[in-house]
Amino acid sequence: MxxxxxxxxxxxxxxxxxxxxxxxxxxxxxxxxxxxxxxxxxxxxxxxxxxxxxxxxxxxxxxxxxxxxxxxxxxxxxxxxxxxxxxxxxxxxxxxxxxxxxxxxxxxxxxxxxxxxxxxxxxxxxxxxxxxxxxxxxxxxxxxxxxxxxxxxxxxxxxxxxxxxxxGLLGLERVEAGTLRAALEALASAALIIGPNGTILFCNQAAEAELAHARVFREHDHRLIPVTSEGRRFMASLASAPDRARQKGLDANLTDATGRTLHVTWVALEQVGEEIGSPVLILLREPETALETPLSAAVSLYHLTTGETQVLGQVLHGRTLAETAEILGVARSTVKTHLDAVYRKTQTNRQAELVSRIMNLASPLRR
Structure with missing residues (x-):
């Protein structure tokens, strides 16, 4: 390629x-x-x-x-x-x-x-x-x-x-959109499309609210104006980025005067082929909270190896040593070795105790 x-x-x-x-x-x-x-x-x-x-x-x-x-x-x-x-x-x-x-x-x-x-x-x-x-x-x-x-x-x-x-292809809600503008209008995140000179070609409702607060960017004469030093550097990067970077897209974290952080993603839209010319799509959103599954929390907290993670994943389904060995394609003794290590690291002694401890690592409020 x-x-x-x-x-x-x-x-x-x-x-x-x-x-x-x-x-x-x-x-x-x-x-x-x-x-x-x-x-x-x-x-x-x-x-x-x-x-x-x-x-x-x-x-x-x-x-x-x-x-x-x-x-x-x-x-x-x-x-x-x-x-x-x-x-x-x-x-x-x-x-x-x-x-x-x-x-x-x-x-x-x-x-x-x-x-x-x-x-x-x-x-x-x-x-x-x-x-x-x-x-x-x-x-x-x-x-x-x-x-x-x-x-x-x-x-x-x-x-x-x-x-x-x-x-929305993989989520519970799907955005049915005939145009890019319609899809962006349905986003909860702030989305803008700007021209090469900063002219705002499109602005969804969330972006209008963000610009009204003028914490990182504001609107003046239909143009996107940065109000912080980080915002000014970001706008300068749009103008100076090489073609490859514009097509690949870039991410940045910008901090406003209140200390709030915004995750900003931008990418050129030449390939979309709509009537909006050669614009840049900008998405503004607060950084996603690190979402941990019970298993991922256990891996991080107890420093589990790949083998231990695979075995624990099967144990959480209530599978026996023999069933786990067959599923993973390894010897039963290998499964037992990994499981013993998990018991040792988690300071548990029984499978029910282990499962309870792991499943409690993720808050039900984040389901």
């Missing part, structure tokens, strides 16, 4: 999906080709309900879809998705014991014998009890994904997340 032209085009295609979610299958195909994979997916997993919802697929045979759905509850990778940072790729050959993963009941039930090998999965949305991911599966001929493949997935992920955030 040429770093400027092809990458820029692919970013534009991803944002096209914010306007028309039916394009995701085709765009996942383009992403798959760029990474060198064979199949791609966008899935929402609900581990406690033992279900998953497929939002979009590329090149998945129907029978494989049915198998993956039927066996979603034994996917050993889901606990990692509940604990990994958003937009940070997980790679089977790097973050899992690949031999054990290929021996797991989930892999042997769904993927074995199909010439598939490595799997990049990226969490892009999460609640206390669910995780949404996109992923690309590679074949045996490709072998393990390389550094460039994983870095490309890392670069694409923030844009994929923004696109699905705008469209």
């Amino acid at each position: 040429k770093p400027d032209e092809a990458f820029s085009d692919l970013i534009g295609r991803i944002y096209d999906c914010a306007l028309d979610t039916s394009l995701w299958s085709e765009v996942l195909g383009e992403i798959t080709q760029a990474i060198g994979g064979k199949m791609a997916d966008m899935i929402v997993s609900h581990p406690l309900e033992r279900t998953q919802r497929i939002a979009a697929l590329y090149n998945w045979p129907d029978e494989l879809v049915a198998l993956a759905q039927a066996n979603a509850h034994i996917n050993p990778g889901v606990p990692l998705g509940l604990t990994a940072p958003l937009c940070e790729p997980l790679c089977s050959t790097r973050d899992l014991d690949i031999k054990a993963f290929h021996s797991s009941r989930y892999w042997t039930s769904c993927y074995a014998g199909r010439g598939l090998y490595d799997y990049i999965v990226v969490p892009i949305q999460r609640t206390v009890t669910s995780v949404a991911t996109w992923g690309v599966i590679g074949d045996e001929a490709k072998g393990p994904y390389g550094d460039e493949d994983i870095e490309l997935a890392r670069l694409l992920s923030p844009h994929i997340k923004r696109s699905v955030d705008i469209s």
